[in-house]
Amino acid sequence: MSENLKNIWAGKRVFLTGHTGFKGGWAALWLASKGAIVRGYALDPCTEPNLFTEAKIGSVIEDIRGDIRDGAAVDAAMIGFKPDVVFHMAAQPLVRYSYADPIGTFETNVIGTARVLDAVRRTPSVRAVVSITTDKCYENKEWLWGYRETDPLGGYDPYSSSKACAEIVSAAYRQSYFPVGEMATHRCGVATGRAGNVIGGGDWSTDRLIPDLVRGFLAGEPVRIRRPDAIRPWQHVLEPVLGYILLAEKLLTGNPRYATAFNFGPSDDDAQTVGWIVERMTKHWGGNASWVLDEDPSVHEAGYLKLDASRARAELNWHPSLRLDTALLWLVDWYKAWQSGADMHRFTLDQIAAYESLPSVH
Numbered sequence: 001m002s003e004n005l006k007n008i009w010a011g012k013r014v015f016l017t018g019h020t021g022f023k024g025g026w027a028a029l030w031l032a033s034k035g036a037i038v039r040g041y042a043l044d045p046c047t048e049p050n051l052f053t054e055a056k057i058g059s060v061i062e063d064i065r066g067d068i069r070d071g072a073a074v075d076a077a078m079i080g081f082k083p084d085v086v087f088h089m090a091a092q093p094l095v096r097y098s099y100a101d102p103i104g105t106f107e108t109n110v111i112g113t114a115r116v117l118d119a120v121r122r123t124p125s126v127r128a129v130v131s132i133t134t135d136k137c138y139e140n141k142e143w144l145w146g147y148r149e150t151d152p153l154g155g156y157d158p159y160s161s162s163k164a165c166a167e168i169v170s171a172a173y174r175q176s177y178f179p180v181g182e183m184a185t186h187r188c189g190v191a192t193g194r195a196g197n198v199i200g201g202g203d204w205s206t207d208r209l210i211p212d213l214v215r216g217f218l219a220g221e222p223v224r225i226r227r228p229d230a231i232r233p234w235q236h237v238l239e240p241v242l243g244y245i246l247l248a249e250k251l252l253t254g255n256p257r258y259a260t261a262f263n264f265g266p267s268d269d270d271a272q273t274v275g276w277i278v279e280r281m282t283k284h285w286g287g288n289a290s291w292v293l294d295e296d297p298s299v300h301e302a303g304y305l306k307l308d309a310s311r312a313r314a315e316l317n318w319h320p321s322l323r324l325d326t327a328l329l330w331l332v333d334w335y336k337a338w339q340s341g342a343d344m345h346r347f348t349l350d351q352i353a354a355y356e357s358l359p360s361v362h
């Protein structure tokens with residue numbers, strides 16, 4: 001992928017929501033390593049431990065704590081900073097938690113997205129907005145084919161529905177305030193990125209497969225696994241983050257064709273079952289790592305979901321670089337390095353550098 005990433009980031013001003021989270025942490029560190037001046041805006045990290053603290057992300061970016069639902073605070077943080085690019089990653093991202101707190105999920109994911117886009121209206125320096133949603137924004141038909149950007153939006157559970165709403169909010173802001181046909185005048189392209197299940201070092205969220213496995217392995221306890229037959233578009237976190245960065249680069253060229261939605265999904269044979277991931281993780285971790293079946297999934301979760309990333313491949317020259325099994329080895333290395341007290345800022349940067357030097361899988 002090395003031929004892909006342009007050296008345009010030195011000195012670019014980037015406003016990134018969600019920098020205290022998993023994806024935002026990797027993105028912040030990567031962009032800072034390319035010379036971008038990054039201001040992060042988010043609530044405190046949701047977990048202890050967390051990537052932000054363990055990888056010392058705050059040592060290379062500006063760290064502002066605030067709520068995206070608070071319009072005045074978002075304005076105050078964004079307008080004076082004069083960003084060139086806005087990456088919006090802050091969200092309530094958990095399906096199961098969204099059943100417990102649907103209103104909080106809709107407020108953060110829908111109104112919060114509108115607040116961030118509304119602040120962009122008052123920030124004339126912005127040339128590119130990449131708003132992050134999810135593969136779950138599609139109306140899930142449980143079919144065999146990958147979803148395309150033109151397929152209907154939907155969402156069974158509050159999280160998925162809120163992300164479909166965030167897509168509709170982003171489209172409304174694009175059409176109303178940053179129309180594609182008038183980009184030469186307003187000079188701001190608004191796009192969305194839809195990625196699947198993201199894995200990598202530094203995620204400690206509850207009710208996510210990899211953090212659940214790692215917690216169990218570290219505690220020496222068998223891990224309870226729900227729905228081993230469910231298929232997800234698993235990807236290392238650096239794959240979609242590269243997609244978001246390439247998308248921002250294209251928007252910065254001022255070409256209106258990129259102001260739209262993009263899927264970022266793995267190649268077909270890396271859309272694996274939960275059971276496959278669990279078996280591979282158990283093997284890679286070694287020792288007495290083990291798991292048991294949880295017979296009571298209790299809430300509805302999608303059974304089959306695949307993304308068609310043809311548009312990103314053709315328009316952004318984005319291609320997955322890490323095969324799934326290698327991604328699992330990388331994340332096991334990450335957690336084991338953390339467990340042994342390694343410098344996780346350095347370690348995370350080294351994985352980014354290793355990723356940059358990989359050839360694309362295609």
Ligand SMILES: NC(=O)c1ccc[n+]([C@@H]2O[C@H](COP(=O)([O-])OP(=O)(O)OC[C@H]3O[C@@H](n4cnc5c(N)ncnc54)[C@H](O)[C@@H]3O)[C@@H](O)[C@H]2O)c1
Pocket residue numbers: 017018019020021022023024041042043044045046066067068069088089090091092093108112132133134135195196197198199205
């Ligand atoms: N991790 C995945 O597998 C995955 C898959 C598809 C899409 N996504 C999307 O990617 C984005 C990042 O997800 P993640 O896995 O890094 O989540 P995360 O939980 O690790 O991080 C969420 C971030 O959002 C911030 N945040 C939450 N509510 C906020 C609020 N009201 N105001 C300000 N900040 C707030 C948190 O402080 C944190 O920085 C989200 O939009 C998520 O929906 C994630």
